[in-house]
Amino acid sequence: MSDPVERHRELVNLIREANHRYYVLNDPTLTDAEYDGLLAELLALEAEHPDLVTPDSPSQRIGAPPGEGFESVRHRASMLSLANATDEDEFAEWHRRCVDGLDGEEPLLVAEPKIDGLAVELVYSDGVLVQASTRGDGTTGEGILHNVRTIRAIPLRLRDGYPLEVIVTGEVFLEKENFLRLNRAQEELGEKVFANPRNAAAGSLRQLDPAITARRPLTFLAYNLVNASALGIAGHRESFGNLERWGLPVNGPLRVVRGVSEAEAFYDELLAGRGELAHEIDGMVVKVDSLAQRERLGTIARSPRWAVAWKFPPERAVTRLKTIAVSVGRTGVLTPVAELEPVRVGGVMVSSASLHNADEIERLGVLEGDWVEIQRAGDVIPEVVEPLTERRDGSEKLFSMPDRCPVCKEKVVKLTDEVAVRCVNLDCPAQVRERLRHFASRGAMDIEGLGAKVVDKLIDEGLVKNPADLYELTPELIEQLEGFAGKWAENLIAAIGESRGASLPRFIIALGIPHVGETTAEALAASFGNIGTLTGATEEELTEIEGVGPTVAAAIGDFFANPRNARLIERLKGYGIDPRREVTRKESGPLDGLTIVLTGSLGRPRDEMTALARDAGAKVTSSVSRKTDLVVAGPGAGSKLAKAGDLGIEVIGEEEFLRRLGEG
Numbered sequence: 001m002s003d004p005v006e007r008h009r010e011l012v013n014l015i016r017e018a019n020h021r022y023y024v025l026n027d028p029t030l031t032d033a034e035y036d037g038l039l040a041e042l043l044a045l046e047a048e049h050p051d052l053v054t055p056d057s058p059s060q061r062i063g064a065p066p067g068e069g070f071e072s073v074r075h076r077a078s079m080l081s082l083a084n085a086t087d088e089d090e091f092a093e094w095h096r097r098c099v100d101g102l103d104g105e106e107p108l109l110v111a112e113p114k115i116d117g118l119a120v121e122l123v124y125s126d127g128v129l130v131q132a133s134t135r136g137d138g139t140t141g142e143g144i145l146h147n148v149r150t151i152r153a154i155p156l157r158l159r160d161g162y163p164l165e166v167i168v169t170g171e172v173f174l175e176k177e178n179f180l181r182l183n184r185a186q187e188e189l190g191e192k193v194f195a196n197p198r199n200a201a202a203g204s205l206r207q208l209d210p211a212i213t214a215r216r217p218l219t220f221l222a223y224n225l226v227n228a229s230a231l232g233i234a235g236h237r238e239s240f241g242n243l244e245r246w247g248l249p250v251n252g253p254l255r256v257v258r259g260v261s262e263a264e265a266f267y268d269e270l271l272a273g274r275g276e277l278a279h280e281i282d283g284m285v286v287k288v289d290s291l292a293q294r295e296r297l298g299t300i301a302r303s304p305r306w307a308v309a310w311k312f313p314p315e316r317a318v319t320r321l322k323t324i325a326v327s328v329g330r331t332g333v334l335t336p337v338a339e340l341e342p343v344r345v346g347g348v349m350v351s352s353a354s355l356h357n358a359d360e361i362e363r364l365g366v367l368e369g370d371w372v373e374i375q376r377a378g379d380v381i382p383e384v385v386e387p388l389t390e391r392r393d394g395s396e397k398l399f400s401m402p403d404r405c406p407v408c409k410e411k412v413v414k415l416t417d418e419v420a421v422r423c424v425n426l427d428c429p430a431q432v433r434e435r436l437r438h439f440a441s442r443g444a445m446d447i448e449g450l451g452a453k454v455v456d457k458l459i460d461e462g463l464v465k466n467p468a469d470l471y472e473l474t475p476e477l478i479e480q481l482e483g484f485a486g487k488w489a490e491n492l493i494a495a496i497g498e499s500r501g502a503s504l505p506r507f508i509i510a511l512g513i514p515h516v517g518e519t520t521a522e523a524l525a526a527s528f529g530n531i532g533t534l535t536g537a538t539e540e541e542l543t544e545i546e547g548v549g550p551t552v553a554a555a556i557g558d559f560f561a562n563p564r565n566a567r568l569i570e571r572l573k574g575y576g577i578d579p580r581r582e583v584t585r586k587e588s589g590p591l592d593g594l595t596i597v598l599t600g601s602l603g604r605p606r607d608e609m610t611a612l613a614r615d616a617g618a619k620v621t622s623s624v625s626r627k628t629d630l631v632v633a634g635p636g637a638g639s640k641l642a643k644a645g646d647l648g649i650e651v652i653g654e655e656e657f658l659r660r661l662g663e664g
């Protein structure tokens with residue numbers, strides 16, 4: 001037998017080379033079986049000689065899960081997003097602004113497909129992949145190195161002539177075929193199917209266990225060398241040339257274009273050819289090639305002026321609407337859903353589409369049994385565009401919303417100021433399930449491992465009826481359930497335990513108060529500081545809050561007035577869940593408690609004036625009413641000024657306003 005050290009080196013090189021040929025050069029030389037054979041031999045050899053294992057060995061793609069969930073990673077440079085153009089005019093407008101920004105110089109442009117996946121940043125230090133992160137908020141993302149290492153298209157080590165540091169951004173995605181296969185497998189396992197390849201990619205990367213990510217056929221293409229300037233590189237094409245040389249797969253086809261008409265010609269080519277690409281693309285990205293020109297153009301509002309995404313129009317398809325089913329959501333709202341004859345739209349199989357409510361069905365004029373046109377725009381959920389009335393044969397049936405809940409059979413109600421019809425039975429099994437799913441979901445208490453399937457099981461087995469019951473579960477109780485044994489049960493209980501530390505806004509979201517989403521929850525948390533105070537808030541106090549109108553205030557009031565909810569909150573408190581938050585409202589600003597209206601043209605931008613007023617403690621509203629205390633009017637003020645006069649409300653000018661703020 002050959003020398004193990006020698007053979008190890010050989011195997012590592014053969015596997016690396018095979019990956020490179022497959023993912024970067026698109027020219028595989030090994031069959032899948034040969035590749036698997038080499039990998040198996042490598043694993044066997046390393047099992048026998050553990051000292052041969054190095055961190056960049058192809059065997060190390062699947063490592064141990066990180067202990068503490070995802071760490072946050074600060075990006076070296078902000079990960080920007082792209083401004084959009086939806087048609088030729090908007091593209092021409094972007095181009096004109098570029099030329100203006102370059103004092104009349106016409107920039108050389110590069111155009112490439114826009115991939116529909118998930119942006120990631122990779123950092124190579126001395127040729128070794130040392131960091132990988134999601135975009136997050138652009139400044140800070142989630143560290144996903146352990147998962148990214150499982151993606152074979154991403155080299156763990158760079159090739160030829162790489163510099164000390166390489167920072168690159170690109171897209172992680174699934175090819176269309178792999179996406180369909182993954183969804184079929186998910187369906188068989190009774191797991192949730194992904195709405196589109198982008199969600200599938202995101203869901204796969206955000207797995208704590210890299211072994212799961214490794215089973216997902218993710219791939220990667222680079223589209224930006226972030227530290228190109230520091231490396232003395234002049235432009236985008238040169239970046240791509242280098243990235244390829246270092247062994248990274250780059251996005252393509254790349255086309256050099258000058259001016260609007262050349263860009264448009266390439267756009268048409270990509271649009272016509274998108275069906276032949278193995279992966280989904282949702283538009284064309286056009287970038288200024290020269291880094292010096294990019295620098296001069298700069299960035300506005302999180303997107304660079306030097307690049308634009310010219311989106312493809314939504315893809316449409318025609319299919320039969322078999323029936324309209326009705327689903328019941330967390331707050332009891334009945335939603336009609338079009339059950340469709342499965343059809344492929346933009347590379348994704350679509351078999352249902354929400355019709356939102358009865359009014360929407362009436363607006364569309366759609367009947368059960370109709371042929372309908374449906375569309376999917378980018379990551380947007382499929383929707384019914386219109387029925388093809390000329391294809392009707394008389395067998396179609398008019399749909400009407402049921403007057404009983406399809407799940408619990410109780411009578412439904414339609415509130416006067418809502419389009420929605422609701423099941424108001426709080427014990428309705430559909431609502432119980434949705435409330436629990438919502439409570440555990442990522443934006444709420446974020447209980448890892450408590451997905452839809454587990455929630456269903458816990459409910460079916462009678463272990464939980466409401467969120468508070470979760471905190472009484474023990475590993476022993478869960479282990480009794482079929483298929484839920486061992487470490488998994490312990491992890492779930494640990495995750496439930498950890499959720500006790502959820503922040504106040506997340507807890508407010510988790511309660512599932514109708515109309516209260518993330519923004520409102522944040523505002524409520526900042527104003528009231530804890531659930532006890534929020535529970536006691538009057539309608540007046542609630543409507544003082546930015547974004548809380550009478551409907552939302554009433555929903556909040558009703559929620560806390562319901563004895564069941566009060567009991568739930570009490571019980572949760574008993575389990576140690578009673579998050580607090582420092583109240584951020586200023587104690588006494590110069591405009592404390594005043595409701596003011598800004599009107600007419602003011603010297604400073606409207607947002608800035610509004611922010612100043614809010615910081616000073618005022619509530620800024622858009623219309624003048626009896627509740628208004630003060631109107632700040634500039635030249636050209638019209639009806640609001642007149643109304644203020646009618647109501648006898650104090651009116652001041654901008655200068656006086658700033659003086660009162662102590663700014664003037």
Ligand code: IVH
Pocket residue numbers: 080081082112113114115116117118119135170171223224251285304307309
């Ligand atoms: S360049 C600073 N090129 O689109 C410029 N982005 O809407 C960085 N995307 O977050 C982006 N294909 O995830 C660029 N060929 C491409 C792209 C691309 C897809 C994504 C990327 C970005 C998003 C912006």
